[in-house]
Amino acid sequence: MNQPVTRGAYRYSRHPLYVAHVLIYLSVGLASASWVFLLLTVLLAVVVSLSVADEEHYCLGKYGNAYREYMNRTPRWIGLPKS
Numbered sequence: 001m002n003q004p005v006t007r008g009a010y011r012y013s014r015h016p017l018y019v020a021h022v023l024i025y026l027s028v029g030l031a032s033a034s035w036v037f038l039l040l041t042v043l044l045a046v047v048v049s050l051s052v053a054d055e056e057h058y059c060l061g062k063y064g065n066a067y068r069e070y071m072n073r074t075p076r077w078i079g080l081p082k083s
Contacts, residue, residue, distance in 0.1 A: 002069050003066055004059060004063045004066060004067050006070050006074070010074070010079060011081055012074070012081065014052075014074050014076050014080070015052055015055075015076065015077065016078075018048045019077055021044065022044055022048065025040060025041040026041045044045070052076065056076075
């Protein structure tokens with residue numbers, strides 16, 4: 001692939017799979033009222049937050065300006081596209 005994927009869920013978030021994982025862990029923790037699961041959710045969110053910078057750096061190297069433009073118009077986590 002020569003271009004980053006920018007359609008579907010990737011239109012609203014640069015990392016929709018990570019967002020989904022954190023939301024699933026949060027939902028299970030709340031539904032089961034498990035403080036252990038909620039703690040794991042916080043740890044997962046921290047680890048994901050630290051790792052996405054490396055992933056985005058890799059994508060900038062691989063896709064160049066196409067990914068930079070994608071970063072400028074799409075939020076890292078979730079939201080409406082800027083254009």
